[in-house]
Amino acid sequence: MRIAVLQFAHETVTFLPNDTTLEDFTYPGSPASGEALLTHDPKSYMGGFVKVAREYDGVELVGIESPLWPRTGTGSGWITADAYETFLGRMVEGLRKQGPFDGVYLSLHGAMGVRGVARPEADIARRVREVVGRKAFIVGTFDPHGNEDAEFLAQADMAFTVKYFPHYDSHLQGERAARMLVRAVRGDYRPETVTVKVPIITPTVLQWTGASPWMDLVQRALVWEAREPDLYVNVFFGFPFADVPDVGMTIQAMSNGDPVLARRAADDMAAWAWRRREALLKTAQVYPIPEGVRLAGEAMARGETPVVLADHSDRSGYATWILREVIEQDLSDVLVATIADAGTIDALQAAGVKAGDAFDREIGGLADESAGQPVRVRGTVAGVSEVQGALRVAVRFGRGNVVVISRFLVQVIDPAELAGPGVDPAQFKAIAIKSRVHFRRGFDDSGFARTILLVEPVEPFLGTVRLDGLPYRHVDLKKFYPYGDVAFP
Numbered sequence: 001m002r003i004a005v006l007q008f009a010h011e012t013v014t015f016l017p018n019d020t021t022l023e024d025f026t027y028p029g030s031p032a033s034g035e036a037l038l039t040h041d042p043k044s045y046m047g048g049f050v051k052v053a054r055e056y057d058g059v060e061l062v063g064i065e066s067p068l069w070p071r072t073g074t075g076s077g078w079i080t081a082d083a084y085e086t087f088l089g090r091m092v093e094g095l096r097k098q099g100p101f102d103g104v105y106l107s108l109h110g111a112m113g114v115r116g117v118a119r120p121e122a123d124i125a126r127r128v129r130e131v132v133g134r135k136a137f138i139v140g141t142f143d144p145h146g147n148e149d150a151e152f153l154a155q156a157d158m159a160f161t162v163k164y165f166p167h168y169d170s171h172l173q174g175e176r177a178a179r180m181l182v183r184a185v186r187g188d189y190r191p192e193t194v195t196v197k198v199p200i201i202t203p204t205v206l207q208w209t210g211a212s213p214w215m216d217l218v219q220r221a222l223v224w225e226a227r228e229p230d231l232y233v234n235v236f237f238g239f240p241f242a243d244v245p246d247v248g249m250t251i252q253a254m255s256n257g258d259p260v261l262a263r264r265a266a267d268d269m270a271a272w273a274w275r276r277r278e279a280l281l282k283t284a285q286v287y288p289i290p291e292g293v294r295l296a297g298e299a300m301a302r303g304e305t306p307v308v309l310a311d312h313s314d315r316s317g318y319a320t321w322i323l324r325e326v327i328e329q330d331l332s333d334v335l336v337a338t339i340a341d342a343g344t345i346d347a348l349q350a351a352g353v354k355a356g357d358a359f360d361r362e363i364g365g366l367a368d369e370s371a372g373q374p375v376r377v378r379g380t381v382a383g384v385s386e387v388q389g390a391l392r393v394a395v396r397f398g399r400g401n402v403v404v405i406s407r408f409l410v411q412v413i414d415p416a417e418l419a420g421p422g423v424d425p426a427q428f429k430a431i432a433i434k435s436r437v438h439f440r441r442g443f444d445d446s447g448f449a450r451t452i453l454l455v456e457p458v459e460p461f462l463g464t465v466r467l468d469g470l471p472y473r474h475v476d477l478k479k480f481y482p483y484g485d486v487a488f489p
């Protein structure tokens with residue numbers, strides 16, 4: 001049994017001004033093929049897929065040259081037509097040259113936004129299908145922030161989507177994809193799928209599955225899977241910061257040759273989500289940054305530390321709103337991680353920056369209006385480190401504060417990631433990070449933080465919870481709860 005393995009994944013914030021380019025996908029290690037592709041991410045989808053596929057005798061995995069995640073992470077906008085066509089063209093060519101294949105694994109995300117391509121994941125599946133033919137089985141793995149409609153499963157046979165946010169089960173979904181692909185090729189599983197769009201659009205910061213009702217939504221899917229052998233239920237929460245036609249919540253159900261069962265499960269999940277739509281929108285308090293920073297100061301004074309200030313809305317990494325308030329409200333012992341500023345990093349690198357250097361520069365801001373104005377920081381370089389080939393510089397300023405400057409947006413998930421030259425996360429009373437929900441893994445579920453404050457700028461910039469402040473062109477918000485008078489089903 002020959003299985004082709006491909007990856008093309010991005011979570012595109014289409015409102016960002018910087019396109020995701022060919023260069024962003026091209027760096028040491030990317031694109032990857034063969035064993036390098038198969039082993040590049042052992043703890044995630046790919047690792048799970050490869051682990052289980054290789055438990056079967058007679059299964060050959062062929063890693064087709066694919067781009068890994070762009071260097072910009074989630075901090076870049078529309079993928080250029082050039083980048084998309086170049087890589088997909090090479091992937092299709094690789095399939096053609098190295099075929100024939102009985103099955104194909106697509107490691108996807110689901111919220112890819114490509115200039116001129118309305119539904120990229122479905123388009124990838126369609127182009128792969130053209131090469132491998134109708135007899136081969138195609139399975140994809142997805143992030144719950146994917147924006148998908150029925151088109152993907154019209155082209156591919158199966159999909160497995162991570163259930164939790166933070167995304168704890170990506171390895172598990174990769175394992176399932178492998179097992180079901182092998183079974184389908186052997187004729188032991190005949191996928192019958194149903195896709196239902198639910199007209200609910202939610203900002204990602206509200207979608208934490210550590211609390212109800214999002215926790216209950218996941219639980220309902222798990223109960224369906226427990227009750228019915230060979231039934232799988234996917235819930236896409238959706239990614240509202242991609243201005244694409246298939247935005248919003250999506251349910252997929254898949255059964256073994258039983259379309260009635262798949263329909264029943266999908267309709268039940270969709271109806272449940274719709275019944276709980278009000279509660280799904282009321283899961284988190286988000287403070288304007290000046291108030292959030294004031295509340296952080298009060299929590300520090302009461303000793304309820306460490307405090308986490310999570311700016312969920314910064315999509316470029318350059319936003320300086322919290323840094324500005326920390327300085328204006330004269331807080332002490334705060335770690336701000338990070339402020340992205342490629343120009344400053346390049347200049348510091350050229351100057352041979354080292355610990356102990358005096359520092360006096362304006363940093364961050366200006367990437368777009370949501371990033372705010374640059375902020376002048378006067379202090380001392382506390383440490384310099386290199387992460388994935390890019391410099392990070394920690395600057396000590398004020399009364400025991402440190403700001404970490406990075407080349408790209410850094411979504412900090414665990415306090416341990418911040419440890420490095422000049423930075424000991426344990427020494428701070430407050431840590432300001434850029435993250436929506438993923439930080440809960442290392443800051444909340446772990447018991448680390450005593451106070452957690454979700455914040456965003458006063459104005460509804462591109463990462464806001466106030467989605468009606470965003471300049472959508474391909475989405476009519478009136479067709480979604482809570483922005484329109486919508487009937488469902």
Ligand SMILES: [Zn+2]
Binds near residue numbers: 143144145167
């Ligand atoms: Zn996600």
